[in-house]
Amino acid sequence: MSFIRNAELVPAPARRSLATLFSNVSRWRVPLSILALCIMPWVLPSQALAVNVLIYGLVAVGYNLLFGYTGLLSFGHAAFFGAGAYATGIAIGAFGVHWFIAMLIGVLVSGLLATVMGMLAIRTRGIYFSMVTLALAQLVYYAALQASSWTGGENGLRGFTVSTLHLPGFSVNFLDPLVKYYAIMIVVAAALWFVSRVLNSPFGAVIEAIRENETRARACGYDVERTKLLSFILSGILCGLAGTLSAMHLSIVPLDSLHYHTSGLIVMMTLLGGAGSFFGPFIGALAFLSMEDIFSLWTSNWQLIVGVIFILFVLYLPKGIWGTLISWGKSR
Amino acid sequence: MSVTNIGKQFGGLVALKDVTADFQEGQITAIIGPNGAGKSTFFNILSGALAPSSGTLRFRGTDMAGVPQHDYVHRGISRSYQITNIFPNLSVLENVRVAAQAFRSRMNIWADRSADSDSQDRASAMLASVGLSARAAAPAKFLAHGQQRALEIAIALVADPALLLLDEPTAGMGPEETREMVALIEKLAAQRTILLVEHKMKMILGLSDRVLVLHHGQLLADGTPKEIQANSEVRRVYLGQNDGYA
Ligand SMILES: Nc1ncnc2c1ncn2[C@@H]1O[C@H](COP(=O)(O)OP(=O)(O)O)[C@@H](O)[C@H]1O
Ligand SMILES: [Mg+2]
Numbered sequence: 001m002s003f004i005r006n007a008e009l010v011p012a013p014a015r016r017s018l019a020t021l022f023s024n025v026s027r028w029r030v031p032l033s034i035l036a037l038c039i040m041p042w043v044l045p046s047q048a049l050a051v052n053v054l055i056y057g058l059v060a061v062g063y064n065l066l067f068g069y070t071g072l073l074s075f076g077h078a079a080f081f082g083a084g085a086y087a088t089g090i091a092i093g094a095f096g097v098h099w100f101i102a103m104l105i106g107v108l109v110s111g112l113l114a115t116v117m118g119m120l121a122i123r124t125r126g127i128y129f130s131m132v133t134l135a136l137a138q139l140v141y142y143a144a145l146q147a148s149s150w151t152g153g154e155n156g157l158r159g160f161t162v163s164t165l166h167l168p169g170f171s172v173n174f175l176d177p178l179v180k181y182y183a184i185m186i187v188v189a190a191a192l193w194f195v196s197r198v199l200n201s202p203f204g205a206v207i208e209a210i211r212e213n214e215t216r217a218r219a220c221g222y223d224v225e226r227t228k229l230l231s232f233i234l235s236g237i238l239c240g241l242a243g244t245l246s247a248m249h250l251s252i253v254p255l256d257s258l259h260y261h262t263s264g265l266i267v268m269m270t271l272l273g274g275a276g277s278f279f280g281p282f283i284g285a286l287a288f289l290s291m292e293d294i295f296s297l298w299t300s301n302w303q304l305i306v307g308v309i310f311i312l313f314v315l316y317l318p319k320g321i322w323g324t325l326i327s328w329g330k331s332r
Numbered sequence: 333m334s335v336t337n338i339g340k341q342f343g344g345l346v347a348l349k350d351v352t353a354d355f356q357e358g359q360i361t362a363i364i365g366p367n368g369a370g371k372s373t374f375f376n377i378l379s380g381a382l383a384p385s386s387g388t389l390r391f392r393g394t395d396m397a398g399v400p401q402h403d404y405v406h407r408g409i410s411r412s413y414q415i416t417n418i419f420p421n422l423s424v425l426e427n428v429r430v431a432a433q434a435f436r437s438r439m440n441i442w443a444d445r446s447a448d449s450d451s452q453d454r455a456s457a458m459l460a461s462v463g464l465s466a467r468a469a470a471p472a473k474f475l476a477h478g479q480q481r482a483l484e485i486a487i488a489l490v491a492d493p494a495l496l497l498l499d500e501p502t503a504g505m506g507p508e509e510t511r512e513m514v515a516l517i518e519k520l521a522a523q524r525t526i527l528l529v530e531h532k533m534k535m536i537l538g539l540s541d542r543v544l545v546l547h548h549g550q551l552l553a554d555g556t557p558k559e560i561q562a563n564s565e566v567r568r569v570y571l572g573q574n575d576g577y578a
Pocket of ligand 2: 371
């Protein structure tokens with residue numbers, strides 16, 4: 001059969017170099033991101049900013065697994081970030097647990113929370129899904145506010161400090177900002193590599209199919225609900241991991257890390273950089289936090305400027321920074 | 333596949349009522365009837381997308397009640413849609429590959445999807461047989477209408493189903509494309525059971541072994557194309573008013 005009468009079979013000529021560049025960037029995405037992460041503290045204005053980019057970059061990449069790749073708009077991802085942070089902080093502060101075990105506990109708790117929230121939210125669709133995730137995350141926020149003997153309530157969780165990372169055979173001075181950056185970077189790079197593998201896997205193909213057409217994905221033989229739930233849990237675990245890193249970095253967990261502002265921030269960073277691409281959310285976090293860093297020096301109304309820039313992006317460059325660059329590369 | 337006393341209500345609306353039929357393996361059965369007769373609803377029930385309000389559905393001896401929709405294709409029932417239902421932003425090849433992959437590694441989050449060369453090969457072969465190889469890398473949404481219909485069928489077919497349900501496969505196609513589709517369906521029929529909803533009478537009468545006529549959700553007639561043509565009631569409610577299709 002040849003339904004290809006209208007097909008443009010003209011092979012595109014040599015003006016492909018930019019497209020080739022972008023497909024190479026995509027192929028080498030893991031080594032390239034590690035390279036970028038290695039030089040980040042040297043090119044950004046401060047190491048504190050660089051660490052923030054690492055942590056929020058990981059949050060946004062984890063969030064994007066659900067939002068950009070599975071097509072589910074969650075407004076509740078602060079819950080996983082915060083749960084990871086609180087669990088790690090409490091494990092260290094109240095139980096004196098080894099930092100590595102505390103991180104595992106943080107990841108586990110956020111994974112469990114994601115399983116519960118996911119099972120409740122996944123059966124709803126569209127705006128209802130967003131609202132259910134928002135409401136459940138607010139529940140977690142109020143629970144943390146009430147359980148102040150454990151969480152420190154409004155003041156946030158304090159009283160735990162990781163000054164040295166003890167590893168078999170050697171230890172790392174976690175108070176040296178640069179050492180701390182690279183220690184956190186190793187974890188973030190491993191997580192990025194993990195996400196990259198997941199996206200390349202058959203599972204990655206299925207979540208994209210679900211984003212594109214849920215009905216057809218189901219007719220093709222995929223258990224859509226189970227796949228969505230797994231994506232939700234993976235996404236929650238990645239945000240939880242970022243939360244544990246944040247707790248160890250700051251030695252405090254602000255109550256705000258569970259607030260819906262944080263959830264909104266995650267969505268904004270992802271959209272700003274470009275959902276549905278591997279690098280987009282990380283670049284969104286980088287752009288957002290850099291703007292905050294620069295504009296907040298000039299004016300206390302920096303959120304207004306960032307807000308306007310965000311709106312301009314949504315209106316005129318809906319694919320975000322990285323998504324737009326990719327389209328340019330392909331159309332040249 | 334056998335259906336017994338299948339009924340379906342949407343609120344107060346009776347879309348299907350007491351439909352009973354048996355489908356022999358290896359036959360092409362056409363389902364005809366005016367718009368709103370319940371043909372697509374019938375297909376939705378046969379493919380598990382809708383649960384019937386009453387009646388039973390048996391496939392190869394097993395009762396299909398309670399079988400989740402996504403299991404239907406694994407049991408050998410696959411369908412195409414009346415309104416093109418593809419993965420618009422995925423490449424044409426990926427559209428078919430992801431459908432083929434469902435039979436290999438459903439939930440694997442650790443393997444590399446390109447290592448599944450079997451799905452890759454089946455998808456490429458499928459695209460070749462519907463004439464879409466040249467467009468394999470294009471996003472599916474950029475295909476022309478006829479090509480999207482071909483892709484629609486390819487996604488359903490790569491499952492290699494024992495029972496294939498085609499809902500108006502030639503909808504919106506010109507005569508040339510329709511001829512090509514008929515040739516494809518004839519080729520497919522050698523190895524499987526096909527159910528086909530169509531409006532193009534000439535095509536149906538030439539292609540099918542058997543014709544079912546639905547009218548207001550009820551089975552009005554069931555017979556060979558010759559018997560259906562001769563059935564006076566069918567002529568009255570359907571064939572007569574649809575001369576334009578013939
Ligand atoms: N999901 C649904 N909800 C409510 N009514 C429906 C639904 N699907 C079909 N119907 C109604 O059922 C009747 C049969 O529709 P359908 O099976 O699509 O007919 P056909 O495919 O023969 O044109 C129509 O009156 C239609 O409006
Ligand atoms: Mg129909």
